[in-house]
Amino acid sequence: MYTSETEGTSQDNISTELHALNLINVPPFSRLNPRIWFVQVEVQFRRRNIRSQTSKYPFVLGLLPTEVASEVSDLIDNIPASNPYDQLKQAIIQITSVSDEKRLQQLLHECELGDKSSSQLLRHMRQLAGPYKFDDAFLKEIWLQRLPTVVRRILRSSSQPLDLESLASMADKILEITPCTIPYVQTISETSNDKKTPTIASLTA
Template identity: 40%
Template sequence: MTTVTEKEHVEDQRPAELFRVGVRVPPFWPEEPEIWFAQVEGQFAISGITSDTTKFNYVIGQLDHQFSKEVKDIIISPPATDKYEKLKLELIKRLSASHDKKVKQLLMHEELGERRPSQFLRHLQSLAGPTVPEEFVKTIWTSRLPRNIQTVIAAQPTSSLEVLADLADKIQDIATPTPQVAAAQAGPGSTMDAMAREIAELRKQLQNLSSQLNSQDRRSRSTQRRDRSRSMTRSVSNYRRFPECYYHFKFGSNARNCIKPCDFEPESRDSSPRRIPGKSRDPGKNSENSRGGQ
């Protein structure tokens, strides 16, 4: 009677070609090695393959060179027994560690952007998968939130991520500015930069306009001073030539108007009209009769 041990020994001695019939091993799935091994073991079961060596050889035959390097030591020097199980456990372990490292690096470059805090958390959880610790995801998520939200989150150390995400959404809704203010607070190269450039241009134009107005005002004041100076010169000159104004010169005491400066002195009853000597405007007018009415 053949024992189980003898039967396995005989199976290990069979040509490998006998077990290739009907085995459909799917392409290796490095992101989910556990699922891949479960699929492969299902094919082994369908094909009736139980040999440890055969399983081992099937698996290493499906590995690309980059994944073969992860278990190079086992491929070159496999253990005497349980080669397949050793290869399976180490490949899952090492690829998971490498994958987690890459995922963590990827997560560290993610930013909140225009997403709500809860949306950003779900995005990080999707990238992380089940292998990355939740505490690491929480640390990345919290560090990307605005400072005012971080302060509130830090005060809730025992709350779950779902509760914190809902709380963060509510804080963001309260603190979100109006559309007009939000437009003015856009980031680099956006509306704020355009507004700053426009303000600078307006300031420049105002300075130029102010300079032009000041220049025109100075020219106007200078012209006014020259005009006043010429007017005063003419007035003084006329005054020096004719001490009496036109009306007193022409009508004497009967004048009803007077233009200053005028040195006319009204004549007394017992004396003839007195005038300050000056050049007569009309020497031919010597009698009172020659003075016409006003």
């Protein structure tokens, strides 16, 4: 069982921290990126000057969904004698994080536009790329293939040397003014009438 004496933290400080924890507001736990979730939680810890492992451990434990808590039940049934929060954090990240190989598979085969904006899709794909240092040209081709054909055709027609972020912003604008209700996997004839299709020039005018 962990104790405040182990950390050299007084009971008065513990009581103060426990009160401060009641003022913390953090987003729900997300398995999509547990590391970022912990970053958000620890920002709140620093803002409230909460330093004790004794305070952090039960707070985070109380925020975990039951299915996640059950995966670290060994650290719940037998609370570590030292650094319980750090050990809990490490175990949660290790258990819930997607492997690099799985991220690559999702990037190449499973990542779709869905209800995301083009910019959101690009950010998600960069996140999935993770440690794989793909150049923007490679990532651009994967990203373009996930967009509706009409949007892809407009972007490819650009004579301007736009970077990937600028192209994503442009794609967002196209999707706002173009009724692209067709799933990105459906083929659209490249020779169809484009009279009503916006051009790069009109979007940048």
